[in-house]
Amino acid sequence: MPRTQDKKIHLAAFVTAGPGRPGGWRYPASESGWLDAAYYQGIARTLEHGLFDLAFFADILAVPDRYQGSNDTQLRYGALGSLRLDPVVVLSIMAAATKHLGLASTRSTSHYEPFEVARSFATLDHLSAGRAAWNVVTSFQDAEARNFSKKQQVPRNKRYDRADEFLEVVFKLWDSWEDDALVFDRQTPLFADPEKVNYIDHQGEWFNVRGPLNVARPPQGYPVILQAGASDRGRDFAARWADAIFVSHDSFDSAKAFYTEIKDRARSHGRDPDSLKVLPAATPLVGETQAIVEEKDRALRALVDPHAGLSTLSYHLDVDLSAYPLDAALPDIDVPGVQGHYHEVREATDRDRLTLRELGKRYGSRYEGDLIGTPDKVADGLERWFRGGACDGFMISAPFQPGGFEDFVRLVVPELQRRGLYRTVYEGKNLRENLRLARPEVGAWRARAAAHASKEAA
Template sequence: MTAKKLHLAAFVSAGPVSGSHGGWRHPKADGDLLSAAYYQNIGRLLEEGRFDLLFIPDIVAIPDTLGGSLDSQLRYGALGALRLDPLVVLSVIAGATKHLGLGATISTTYTQPYSLARALATLDHVSGGRAAWNIVTSFQEAEARNFGLTEQLSRDERYDRADEFLDVTTRLWDSWQDNALVRDREAPLFADPARVRRINHVGKWFNVRGPLNVSRPPQGRPVFIQAGASARGRDFAARWAEIIFVTPGLIDVAVEFRNDLRARAARFGRDPDSLKVLPGIVPVIADTEKQAKALHDELYGLAHAEAGLSTLSYHLGVDLSLFPQDQVLPENLNVPGVEGHYREVSELTRRSGLNLAELGQRYGAGRTTSGFTGTPGLVADRMQEWFEAGACDGFMLQIPYLPGGVEDAVHRLVPELQRRSLFRREYDGSTLRDSLGLARPVS
């Protein structure tokens, strides 16, 4: 019997694409993704399955990297064709759930520390301590142009700004001591001025006086999520993050990545066990292998190759329409975008020989980590293999279609993991930090 339990998070876009570009086209998919009820239903299902977290990815532009056009994104309902504001969506879900963690993607490049600290402190309060922040630095020119920039910051500048951003936000959350909000009606003393202080930050990127006008969050600060895969990104994650979202295609690559992150965390003076590495997988589950393969093939056929290539172009920051579509992805590309995705697809190309058109289809249908299609027992076997090999601390399930993919995970996969004593049967506390086994930061 395995004593250690794995963690489960759900990757759910507030838009058409979560785990598969064909998911929104599936006949059983709920197309009402602009309604509160749609997201509340998903949140309740995930909480029924005792998931740690619902995580909403985000971007702040419709990508136009492929051919300089919006067409491939909008026409095929690709990655960034539509994205609702994750904080608003999570606030709606917070009111329909009690234990589920609520993770929002917010860029350090296009917001200010004070406004972000205030918004996430508010979400943590109104949810009873369940907020998480996926920290991204943004790299797309299309995003930069929506915020008054004529060009994007360099990778090093983005991470320099992000490091200072995190310094400021953590100090803002700590600008109120835990016992500063007194609310003594008789005294009267609403908040103790001696327990609230300015931060008086003066830096290269930000000048922030403080204090925050929201009391210290129930979790001390939100749980930090990060997905950096470059050397600088790994250092940033090792310094700050508690959940690491990664998309390795192979188990040995995942083991190397997790070992590297844990070693880097130790060099930053952190307990390596405070990092939870969650590889992204796209589970396709059915009662029989034949049914699972049929569903996989159906979703694969619904994902248009150009949609996947458009999203891959966005992730890499490279216009892939400039290369012959019947040839493989070029080696040694200068990738201004996500280096980890380039390594992932390069490995897939070397392993399978897919040309660019075929790669677009594969990428759009469910990324590159394979082996998670089958019966609940077979998918659980694969997850257990990765978990016990030290490749991960759990998984980020990129749901291929909604809500059916969540129902399959909750009603079929989770009971199998529970039967093997790999996953909890009840929540371990009231906050997301309780669920993850993370200490509350001291002010």
């Protein structure tokens, strides 16, 4: 489906509040300020200079220990889950250094309470003048459940049941203050109009919450909702609730098939499919010349131990891959964890006949989207996916931080602008407007809940 000229690529940045990539933190040009406010503020300024829609933090609530039944490989190799700061706190620091950049954090519906989540994101939305976004995850590791006084996680379907009700409670809490409830009239006095601040009296299967929230309705109405569900239930959840979704695909064809399917699902929930943005993960490695990029690529890959990649893949799949021989291909397995990551590695293993060792090396240094080259080549790859109808934009990861983002902003952003594919200024006054999403009125969530209920009954 060809694109109309006025649609532009949306860009989110996958920032890690820790070392993130097992080769990236060892790369000499990377910086090690994971525990410094200035490090995150610097990244935020770079992304805003590059007119990114938002900075996004994934989150993990445990140091993963699925591989070899231990967290040794995560810690030793500085893998994805080795060190993670609380992302909402980091975003507040980034908010203070920027004016337009959206600020997105993950919060788990399985381990937090709706009141805490509604309050955190309402607060961030106010303090950033409408730039907050929440990535809704249900979490998929027993290690995380064990940090929240549970023996193990509940099964996926139950997690999504809880998540559906969690979202309803959060929306009710954000709606518990009408938009004009905060009057702040010194004379009368009328600080907040009690007629416009309402109990929610939610009583459900998972939650009993009285409300109201003690924060006024967020400037965006609801902070932007992000999601990355991959299972059938996860896709349905995303199609119902999310404003934008993150996905990872190993090929244009699978990305395009997913894009078509999820937009159809959004339609079946009574939504305009354009109100759900799809952002596949992409990790460009860019340089001024092909020779520079090839040298960077070689150096980065040499720094990745296969066990580091297998450790992270074990965490993503929730399967201990150390049970399989390193020099044979990964057999077909049942995956309780992230289906999307399994499809991605299955596709790569079968196509390229990878052994597990090679897969580990590749997963540890994986650059989604095959975007390794000069600015022109990287822009060609992004343009192909966007114009070919496989996405509405991208979730850009950096092979190393913060230099990977700096290179992208310096070299690729101007090329995308020259092609008319990317904004030259922030058009909106908040994140929703930049994403071209309407501001939800009080009660807007109910239409989606009703469409869902009638679908279930059918």
